[in-house]
Amino acid sequence: MDSAISVHGLRKAYADVTAVAGLDLEVRKGEVFALLGPNGAGKTTTVEILEGYRRRDAGEVRVLGEDPGKAGAAWRARVGIVLQGTGEFDELTVAEVVRHFAGFYPTADDPDRVIARVGLTEKARSRTRTLSGGQKRRLDVALGIVGRPELLFLDEPTTGFDPEARREFWELIRDLASAGTTILLTTHYLDEAETLADRVGVIARGELVEVAPPSRLGDRHRAPATVAWRTAEGAVEATESETPTALVAELAARFGGEVPGLTVTRPTLEDVYLRMIGEKA
Numbered sequence: 001m002d003s004a005i006s007v008h009g010l011r012k013a014y015a016d017v018t019a020v021a022g023l024d025l026e027v028r029k030g031e032v033f034a035l036l037g038p039n040g041a042g043k044t045t046t047v048e049i050l051e052g053y054r055r056r057d058a059g060e061v062r063v064l065g066e067d068p069g070k071a072g073a074a075w076r077a078r079v080g081i082v083l084q085g086t087g088e089f090d091e092l093t094v095a096e097v098v099r100h101f102a103g104f105y106p107t108a109d110d111p112d113r114v115i116a117r118v119g120l121t122e123k124a125r126s127r128t129r130t131l132s133g134g135q136k137r138r139l140d141v142a143l144g145i146v147g148r149p150e151l152l153f154l155d156e157p158t159t160g161f162d163p164e165a166r167r168e169f170w171e172l173i174r175d176l177a178s179a180g181t182t183i184l185l186t187t188h189y190l191d192e193a194e195t196l197a198d199r200v201g202v203i204a205r206g207e208l209v210e211v212a213p214p215s216r217l218g219d220r221h222r223a224p225a226t227v228a229w230r231t232a233e234g235a236v237e238a239t240e241s242e243t244p245t246a247l248v249a250e251l252a253a254r255f256g257g258e259v260p261g262l263t264v265t266r267p268t269l270e271d272v273y274l275r276m277i278g279e280k281a
């Protein structure tokens with residue numbers, strides 16, 4: 001079995017709000033999969049059903065071969081979840097909280113090693129209530145990985161991180177992925193999805209609209225390029241081209257060398273994503 005997660009026809013409604021409307025999803029073992037979608041699209045509901053925290057109304061769900069609605073402690077030990085905030089441990093130190101969580105798992109990682117991996121060694125002896133927002137988030141990540149999970153769920157993991165902390169976090173995710181951990185993350189940061197994910201899935205109105213590697217979403221790789229340059233009068237001229245290399249060669253000949261202000265761009269992940277969710281709105 002090569003799927004870590006397999007979902008068919010998933011449905012969930014809250015009173016008269018349909019949060020998930022017949023969603024199909026396959027996440028392969030060992031891949032990093034990013035779920036993208038606007039606020040209220042149904043990402044958290046889907047992820048929480050996969051984690052076994054919410055009941056579904058209908059659909060087939062298998063996570064590491066089991067139904068998360070029924071799976072027991074042995075399954076739970078194989079799954080890592082990064083929760084948003086562990087406020088009840090305010091008076092404990094970072095090291096105490098990580099050690100406490102390590103005690104829940106049969107084959108937990110060494111707490112000091114985990115603290116170092118998330119960059120909190122200097123704060124190991126600090127009470128968690130004294131941590132900054134980004135440091136608290138790192139602690140959340142430490143608690144998600146201390147059990148050495150086969151599958152890790154990350155719901156908006158880098159919200160509130162400064163740019164350096166995000167880069168460090170991305171390194172950590174790459175390390176975990178290269179050690180074989182399957183990762184399902186939700187994010188609103190398209191650069192994060194682009195840099196981390198093998199595949200992205202776009203959710204809009206409770207349905208999966210498209211699944212593709214970030215470089216191919218919305219047929220991005222086939223989209224025409226926009227070539228822009230500055231004319232002799234200083235105005236910017238731009239044109240779409242299926243053959244940008246030929247156009248640049250022609251421009252170079254026309255200008256007799258350097259083309260002033262030359263840029264060649266293709267639609268970004270954000271461009272295709274916004275178009276995709278706009279079409280669904």
Ligand SMILES: Nc1ncnc2c1ncn2[C@@H]1O[C@H](COP(=O)(O)OP(=O)(O)OP(=O)(O)O)[C@@H](O)[C@H]1O
Binds near residue numbers: 042
């Ligand atoms: N416990 C709940 N009770 C009632 N409605 C809910 C509940 N949880 C979510 N919803 C509704 O279900 C829909 C999907 O919400 P969900 O949290 O899954 O979206 P999301 O994609 O994770 O959004 P965000 O990006 O804002 O986190 C929304 O319309 C939301 O208001």
